[in-house]
Every structure is written in C-alpha cells, then in structure tokens.
Amino acid sequence: MSSDDTENKIWYLRQNRLFANAPVEAVIGGESIFTMELLPKRATFFDQGDATKVVFLIKTGRVRIARNTADGKEVTVAILGPGDMFGEDALFGGGERTTVATCMEETLICKAHADDLFALLAGNSALALNVAQMLNDRLSDASATIEDLAYAKISDRLVNLFERLATEHGRTTGEGTLLDLRLTHQDIASIIGSTRETVSLEMNQLVRAGQIKQESGYIIVLQRKC
Numbered sequence: 647m648s649s650d651d652t653e654n655k656i657w658y659l660r661q662n663r664l665f666a667n668a669p670v671e672a673v674i675g676g677e678s679i680f681t682m683e684l685l686p687k688r689a690t691f692f693d694q695g696d697a698t699k700v701v702f703l704i705k706t707g708r709v710r711i712a713r714n715t716a717d718g719k720e721v722t723v724a725i726l727g728p729g730d731m732f733g734e735d736a737l738f739g740g741g742e743r744t745t746v747a748t749c750m751e752e753t754l755i756c757k758a759h760a761d762d763l764f765a766l767l768a769g770n771s772a773l774a775l776n777v778a779q780m781l782n783d784r785l786s787d788a789s790a791t792i793e794d795l796a797y798a799k800i801s802d803r804l805v806n807l808f809e810r811l812a813t814e815h816g817r818t819t820g821e822g823t824l825l826d827l828r829l830t831h832q833d834i835a836s837i838i839g840s841t842r843e844t845v846s847l848e849m850n851q852l853v854r855a856g857q858i859k860q861e862s863g864y865i866i867v868l869q870r871k872c
Contacts, residue, residue, distance in 0.1 A: 655677055655680065655682055655756065656673055656674060656677050658682075658703075658705045658754075658756065659673050659676060659677065659680065659703070659756060660673050661705075661728065661729055662703045662704075662705075662729050662730075662731065662756075663729050663730065663731065663776060663779075663780055664703060664731055664773060664776050664777065664780070665773065665776070666776055667772060667776075668770065668772045668773055668776070669772070672766075672770045672772065672773060675766065675770075676758075676763075676766050676773075679758045679759070679762040679763060679766060680703070680756040680757065680758045681756070681757055681758075682705070682754065682755070682756055683754075683755055683756075683757060684752065684753070684754050685707075685749050685752070685753050685754075685755065686749065686752055687749050687750065687751050687752055687753075688748060688749060689748065689749045689753075690746065690747065690748050690749075691709070691732075691733065691747040691748065691749075691755075692733065692743050692746070692747055693743065693746050694713065694714050694742075694743055694744065694745060694746050695742050695743060696742065696743045697741070697742065697743075698733070698735055698736035698741065698742065698743055698760065699736055699759060699760055700733055700736060700757050700758065700759060700760060701731065701732075701733045701734055701736050701737060701757065701758055701759075701760055701763050702731065702732050702733045702747075702755045702756070702757045703730075703731050703755060703756040703757070703758075704726055704727060704728055704729065704730050704731070704732070704753065704754075704755055705728060705753075705754040705755060705756060706728055706752075706753065706754045707727070707728070707749060707750070707751050707752055707753025707754060707755075708725060708726065708727050708749070708750040708751050708753065708815075708827050709725070709726045709727075709730075709732060709747055709748070709749060709750065709753060710722055710724075710725055710726075710747070710748050710749075710750050710833075711723045711724040711725075711726065711732060711745050711746070711747055712745060712746045712747075712748070712836070713744065713745050713746070714746065719836075720746075720836055721836055721837075721839070722833065722836045722837040723745055723788070724784065724787065725750070725811070725814075725815070725827065725837075727814065727815055727826075727827070730780075731777075731780055732747055733747065734777065734780070734781065736760035737760050737763060737764050737767070737777070750827065750828070751827075751828075787810070790806070790810070791837075791838075794806055794807075794838065795838070795839045800838065800840050800844055800845070800848050801848050801851065801852070803838040803839075803840070804834070804838060804845070804848055804849065804852060805852070805857065807834070807837060807838055808825065808858060808865065808867050809867070811825045811827070812825060812867045815827050816867070819866065821859065821866055821868055821869065822859075822866050822867050822868040822869045823866065823867045824864055824865075824866050825864060825865045825866070825867065826864075827864075828863045828864060829865065830842075831845045831846050831849065832845075834849075856868060
C-alpha cells in the first residue's frame, strides 16, 4: 500500500466514532488491521446465521441493519452512516449473526478481523469506552423504537422516526432538515412496524399538515412555524 493510501485510511479512521478523542498513536496502531473496500448498492455484508468474524466501520454511504422474522418479514433495526460501526457482535463471542447488513447505496468501509480489533481495544481504554458508548446509543435507539411500537400511533411513529433520522442523517436547508438518504414507503414501514399502504396514507397527511415535504425521493422535515 502506498503512503498516500495509508494516509487516506488513517484520515478516514479518525473520522469514525471508534477513534473519537483517541490519541493519534491509537489510530496509527489500528491502521494495519483494517482493509478498505468499496461495495455497490444492495451488496450484502453478512446474512442472518453467518459466522461472526469481521467488524466494519463506515467511511461513506449508508448501511441497513435488519432482522428476518419467523414469518418471513424483514424488520429494519438501524440505518447507519459515515462514522458508524457495525458487526460488533463479533467482538463478544457471538457464534452467528442475528441480523442482515446491506448497502443502501455505494458504500466505502474499513473492515477488521474481530480478534485483531479486540486486541486493539484491550490495549486502549479510550477505544473500549467509545465502543461502549456506541452500543449504549444503539440500545437507546432500540428502546425508543420498542416503546413506539408498543404505544405510539402510526403518525407519531413516523414523526419520531423522522426526528431521529434528522439528527443522525440530516442536512439543514432553507426549508428545514433534509434526510440525506432515500427511503421508500416500504423501507419506512419495515422500521416502524406498519404496512406500505398505511405509511403512504399517514405521510400524505403529514405533507398536508405541513410537517414534511417529499422531493425527488427525499424527505424534508419542515421547520415549525411560530
């Protein structure tokens, strides 16, 4: 690998939450265990039941984490973007993957063998704390989703989802916050536990109420008028 490629990899690693506030020595020390790979839209990183061997860091692009239910439905667990890590169950001795990970768009990732990354974490408390924080955030998101599924109306689930996505994947515009990822109504239904038809009806109501705007396949969460 050329020095330019190495510097590029180190730059990307420093942007990832795994290496947030970590000393530069930790990033340089971790560079050798990661390899970079560019995958096309719809490519699969791993499937449910696969062996847990590799951990992934997202550089650019979006990744969907989903779970297949016993009745054949696919439920979206998380949508991740640049700076996020996934496949971390491989660090904790899980025998098989319990989720499916696929590219929502062309995605550039760094990947490392779980044993190598575990050794890196064991030697650096800052990195270990970063992993703990990421897992805690993931658990908080999952708890909020479960609460929505149990108690919230579909319209409220949609609003809560868009607010969360605006925080995680939003880009400020003159009208409000653009969700910087393309989601079909079926995608949204798989996240909030509904059907495509119901999501379409409820989103049309949110559009008429002036809460969101749909434009060229993207959703804009509109600013609330005083």
